[in-house]
Amino acid sequence: MEKEAKEKRDELLDSLSKGLALLQLFASEGASLTIQDVAEKLDVTRAAARRLLHTLLHHGYVVQEGKAFWVTPKVIELGYAYFAAMDLPTLSRNPMRILAEQLNETCSLAVLDSSSIVLIAREEPKQMVRLDMTVGRRMPAYAHSLGRALLAFLDTERWEAYLANTELKKLTQFTICTRSGLERKLAQVRAENYSLLISEMVDGLAGLSVPLRERDGRVIASLGVSMVLGSRTEKQIIKQCLPALRETAGRIEALLHAMRK
Known part of the structure; x- marks a missing residue:
């Protein structure tokens, strides 16, 4: 069972998992998030948090105001x-x-x-x-x-x-x-x-x-x-x-x- 579970984990796309976790984080926090917030709450580096946020920003799912990022209504379309x-x-x-x-x-x-x-x-x-x-x-x-x-x-x-x-x-x-x-x-x-x-x-x-x-x-x-x-x-x-x-x-x-x- 452990071997089967490990094989399934190996098939997961880590970046997608973190992106989904970030969207869930916005849903649970209900407010803006900074790069530091994301890094701490998702337990990733600041560089990784920045890439995640800027990917969502590029696709229109978040907007940026100063250091804060806010989710946009486009997320509903998902x-x-x-x-x-x-x-x-x-x-x-x-x-x-x-x-x-x-x-x-x-x-x-x-x-x-x-x-x-x-x-x-x-x-x-x-x-x-x-x-x-x-x-x-x-x-x-x-x-x-x-x-x-x-x-x-x-x-x-x-x-x-x-x-x-x-x-x-x-x-x-x-x-x-x-x-x-x-x-x-x-x-x-x-x-x-x-x-x-x-x-x-x-x-x-x-x-x-x-x-x-x-x-x-x-x-x-x-x-x-x-x-x-x-x-x-x-x-x-x-x-x-x-x-x-x-x-x-x-x-x-x-x-x-x-x-x-």
Whole structure:
């Protein structure tokens, strides 16, 4: 047992452990800390304490005023997205199943992770045509309706960070992959509160999505239906699918908000 425990300890990343310990220290102290405070409380050298604090400072998790360091609200982001979304797949299952059967289309739920969306839930009707959209799949946010329903509500800082870390590729002849073109589309999504894409990620496929919001209005996920386009027009897709999609989103939000009370 001792040998096994030692092997596990050897696999730990010491710098990460100390960084987590520093965040816990801020949480327990509830006030500012100096380099000397950190060195004493974490039992590390002043040089190590300085490196830890300046690493958090570089990434925006603390600010410095003179010798004192203060934690910033950005720390909340480390856990908020996970805890905000963790109930969604369970809460959404029945409403999504009903929507998939009602529209006879694949219904998906996604969150934003870096440059991609990640599918966290999926329901499909009993039909022969199945779309390749398994839970856990990652797709480029800029070229998917689920992604645009999330990107449209990023603040300026997060939008700039997204652009800086994303290569906008032309996936089909219809893909909008310029900053100016995307920003016009995202402004439209904000105004209309839905996102419709046709043949931008895969030629012949369409997607219609809406944002899902927390009690405070924060967009935490997107809900959408995906379909083979066939002979349908944009107006037909919106007329056939948007009312039911919005109703389902409202039902899921109500369930989520009830859980947050």
